[in-house]
Amino acid sequence: MQSDDRIIRHPGLVPLWESMEREHRTKQLLAVGAVVAGLAVSALSLPHSAVFPFLGALVATLGVYWMYRLLGEQPAAAWRELLREEPTRIVWVYGLVTERMPFGLNLMRSATLYLVEANGEMNDFSLHPDQLLLVTKTLNRLLPHAEFGYTEERELRYRGELTRFK
Numbered sequence: 001m002q003s004d005d006r007i008i009r010h011p012g013l014v015p016l017w018e019s020m021e022r023e024h025r026t027k028q029l030l031a032v033g034a035v036v037a038g039l040a041v042s043a044l045s046l047p048h049s050a051v052f053p054f055l056g057a058l059v060a061t062l063g064v065y066w067m068y069r070l071l072g073e074q075p076a077a078a079w080r081e082l083l084r085e086e087p088t089r090i091v092w093v094y095g096l097v098t099e100r101m102p103f104g105l106n107l108m109r110s111a112t113l114y115l116v117e118a119n120g121e122m123n124d125f126s127l128h129p130d131q132l133l134l135v136t137k138t139l140n141r142l143l144p145h146a147e148f149g150y151t152e153e154r155e156l157r158y159r160g161e162l163t164r165f166k
Helices: 011-045 051-071 075-085 129-142 152-159
Strands: 090-100 108-117 122-127
Touching (some): 011 122, 011 129, 090 129, 108 129, 122 129
Antiparallel strands (some): 090 108, 108 122
16 A cells, blocks of 8 residues: 655655654764774874774774665665655554653653554654654654554564663
8 A cells, every 4th residue: 555645745755855864964973983083093003003003994994884784774774765655654653741750840852752663673763752743643643553652562562672761
């Protein structure tokens, strides 16, 4: 069953696509950082040690490998394709807003959107708390068969175990 392409291009899903791209860019920057740090350790420790240049080269090589793998990924495009071609794979959608309130002052809020697939795989996306409701409502139109909202019964059904948030 294919879903409507208009809903996938709906502005209500833009924060979800941006979240995926932001996470992908962060991974790419970390891979570049690993390459630079590995090369710096190798270059700076070459006259002093035989072990550290090897370890630096190893870190740089792993960074290049990680970057190579990341350059072949298009997470937002893959999710658009999944939601267009196989929307029934997503069976449960819920969001969680975390508030950090030291001394009773609301200093920071963050939101996480969870998409659970039929095979039990859980995918999480970091969103701005104000955009969580918009994305969830748009996904509700796109995935009418999926269950929305968190309950302990759904967690037991899809994950097989309960998470204690308190």
